[in-house]
Amino acid sequence: MTIPLFQLLLQKVGAPRASAAEYYVQKANTQLWSHMAKYSLSNIAEGVERLRNGSLDILIADTPILDYYRAIDDGCRLQKIGDTINEDTYAVALTKGHPLKESISRVIANYTSTGLLDILQEKW
Structure with missing residues (x-):
């Protein structure tokens, strides 16, 4: 599932500063990257906390780390949407x-x- 850009621009979308996720968004779509600057995060944990408290709608980050947070999410409130932005190796x-x-x-x-x-x- 791919989310249309206009819908993303209506959401509070964040990614950790200077992360691979932020870099890929910057390369793929400068308009979305500029929008995300308003919701800049220091790390993924901050992003997960902001998802939980409603000050962020969408967190873009490394899939394995997001999968970990989803696995330990008490109450299963976190979900993954869309496709992987970029396959990366570790x-x-x-x-x-x-x-x-x-x-x-x-x-x-x-x-x-x-x-x-x-x-x-x-x-x-």
Whole structure:
């Protein structure tokens, strides 16, 4: 489901400042990005709180993090609407030459190839 732009511009829409979500909106639609500046957030937790207290209608943020907040939402008041804006991948960062680099890479590759990573993402 895609929400028409004119409907978004009638809503209080926010995203965390300097986040990937804000960047993607800025690239995709500068009019929406300018509108969202009125509802700028310092982080996703603030956005979830503002959804709950009614000072925000729509929160745009990373799907896995929003899925987490929906999973722990007491009373199931949070819902996901629309499509994913951009498929993105996540990474694990280590210092160069870290002794666990190879082990972590093997585990991630194994989880990916067996489908366990998808199962974990769906669960959490």
